[in-house]
Structure formats: C-alpha cells, structure tokens
Amino acid sequence: MSETRFAKTPKPPYYAVIFCSQRTGRGEADYEAAAEHMFELVQQQPGFLGVESTRDAQGFGITVAYFDSEENIRRWRNHGDHAATRERGKREWYEHFEVRVAKVERAYNGPPK
Amino acid sequence: MSETRFAKTPKPPYYAVIFCSQRTGRGEADYEAAAEHMFELVQQQPGFLGVESTRDAQGFGITVAYFDSEENIRRWRNHGDHAATRERGKREWYEHFEVRVAKVERAYNGPPK
Numbered sequence: 582m583s584e585t586r587f588a589k590t591p592k593p594p595y596y597a598v599i600f601c602s603q604r605t606g607r608g609e610a611d612y613e614a615a616a617e618h619m620f621e622l623v624q625q626q627p628g629f630l631g632v633e634s635t636r637d638a639q640g641f642g643i644t645v646a647y648f649d650s651e652e653n654i655r656r657w658r659n660h661g662d663h664a665a666t667r668e669r670g671k672r673e674w675y676e677h678f679e680v681r682v683a684k685v686e687r688a689y690n691g692p693p694k
Numbered sequence: 695m696s697e698t699r700f701a702k703t704p705k706p707p708y709y710a711v712i713f714c715s716q717r718t719g720r721g722e723a724d725y726e727a728a729a730e731h732m733f734e735l736v737q738q739q740p741g742f743l744g745v746e747s748t749r750d751a752q753g754f755g756i757t758v759a760y761f762d763s764e765e766n767i768r769r770w771r772n773h774g775d776h777a778a779t780r781e782r783g784k785r786e787w788y789e790h791f792e793v794r795v796a797k798v799e800r801a802y803n804g805p806p807k
Binding site for chain 2: 651689
C-alpha cells in the first residue's frame with residue numbers, strides 16, 4: 582500500500598492549499614525538475630504539514646498542500662524560488678489552474694485497519 | 695484546453711470535501727460504473743457546486759467536491775446510494791483514503807487570459 586503518498590496531518594484545524602491544474606504538455610523535463618525542487622523546498626518551510634499530489638495521463642493534476650496557518654501559506658507564497666517558479670509555470674507549463682485556500686475543519690480516514 | 699474539468703465555483707466562502715485515495719486495483723469495471731453513477735447523482739444534490747477529480751497510473755487519486763454548506767455535505771453523506779457505494783468502496787476498491795472537509799476562504803486562478 583502506498584501510504585507514503587498520504588499526508589500525515591495533525592488534528593484539525595489547519596489549512597489546505599488546493600491547486601488544480603491542466604498541463605500544457607510543453608517542457609516536461611524542466612517541469613519535472615522544478616516540481617521536484619519545489620517539493621523539497623516546501624518541506625523545509627515553517628508550518629508545512631504535508632502534501633498530496635496526483636496527475637493523470639491527460640495532464641490534469643491536483644496537489645493539496647497542508648499548512649498550520651494562513652501566515653505560513655503567505656510566507657511560502659512569497660518565497661523567492663517559489664515565486665519565480667510560479668511565474669514560469671504561468672508562462673509555459675499550465676493551460677489553466679485554480680487555487681483555493683481552505684481551512685480544514687474535520688478529517689477522517691479508512692478503511693478501518 | 696480542458697476547462698470543463700475545472701469546477702465553476704462561486705466566490706468564497708463555500709466548502710470543499712477533499713477525498714484522497716489509493717485504489718486496490720480490484721474491480722475496475724464495477725468501480726468505474728459506480729464512480730460514474732456517483733458523479734451523476736452528486737450533481738443533482740442540493741448545494742452541490744462542482745467537482746474536480748484525477749487519478750494517476752499508480753491508482754492514487756484526488757477528488758475535490760464543492761458544496762455551499764456543511765449541512766448539504768451531511769445530506770449527501772447520508773444519501774442511501776452514496777452510503778452503500780462508500781461501504782463497497784471500503785471493502786473492495788480502496789487500500790486507503792483520507793477525507794478532509796474544509797471551508798474555502800479565498801480562491802484565484804490563472805494564467806491571465
């Protein structure tokens with residue numbers, strides 16, 4: 582079982598950044614390298630709690646990153662490397678994306694073990 | 695561009711049900727049929743605002759369903775067909791899943807058109 586792909590989040594409340602995107606299909610190698618770098622970087626950020634991410638063969642992906650507070654989401658948003666990578670993403674990698682910032686109020690999981 | 699795969703949500707606040715799951719690999723045809731039925735059914739529910747969903751070749755998927763209120767999320771949770779399908783999912787289709795219910799506080803999209 583791929584349990585490592587699930588975020589190990591604490592009891593709510595905490596925050597989720599829901600990033601839903603359609604890839605252009607351009608620049609796959611650069612995109613992969615940047616995504617890996619962002620993944621390493623986000624894990625070092627204050628208040629980062631975990632991330633879950635998947636993308637299908639049509640290039641439609643959802644990534645949910647969890648943080649302890651709105652303040653730390655803003656801090657990550659303003660990180661220099663992250664901001665530069667986002668700008669490149671807007672120009673080259675994404676046809677379209679939607680970002681939603683949400684406060685997680687309750688959570689549960691399954692199936693019972 | 696696959697814009698139809700993005701949910702057309704109103705201005706926040708509204709609610710998101712974030713469902714992250716690892717498929718077992720068993721029962722693919724039944725699973726697909728049930729998923730399609732649930733997709734049709736959820737669109738008829740009071741307060742349903744939209745859904746975004748993707749799953750990769752390893753069977754790791756994220757679905758985010760949007761509703762106008764916690765009350766309507768509970769109503770959908772208690773819907774007979776949905777409850778029965780969830781029970782089957784726990785038994786047969788999912789190795790593991792995480793559900794998080796969150797209040798969307800702000801949202802934006804890109805790239806600028």
